Amino acid sequence: MAVQRRPGARHSPGRAGERHDFPQGPSGPGRTTPELRPQDEVRQGDEPVTARSDLELRRLLSRVFLGLFVCGTAAFAVLAAFSGDGPAPNRSTFEVFAAVCAAFAGIAVIDLTVIRRRLAAGQGRRPERR
Known part of the structure; x- marks a missing residue:
């Protein structure tokens, strides 16, 4: 079934990405403003709300x-x-182990800094259950 047009009506294809399902804004034609519509609750479980790391345990x-x-x-x-400088384990082996332990100590210091900032921001508190 073909769509009937009024005689003399021009068809304008519009620009790419332009939406015509919203009312025209005060700025004139072609400039649309979306209407805010209430959306249904998408979350089905409670994990996104309560899934938090235990900062106190992580700090310990x-x-x-x-x-x-x-x-x-x-x-x-x-x-x-x-x-x-003899057979393994030799000086270079112990130096590598010392460097690895120092790197892990640095990671622990960075983690403690992150935990301190998160606790100061109040992220460590659990929401009250009702």
Whole structure:
């Protein structure tokens, strides 16, 4: 079935991306403003609301592992100082272990900084249940 047009009516294809399903705004034709419509609730479960990491536990674990990695760095550095260039494990092996422990200690420090900022922003508090 063909669409009948009025005689003399011009068909304007419009620009790409232009929507014609909203009323014309005060700026004139071609400039549309969307109407805000209430949307249905999309969330079906409660996980997006309550899925949060336990910042207190994470802070405790970061502190414990920071201490362990600092002690490991010191221990491997002492072992590297007292070992010679012989068969494995030798000085370079202990230096690599000390560097790895130092890197993990740095990661723990960065994690503690992030946790401190999040706790200061109030993200560590759980929402009250009703």
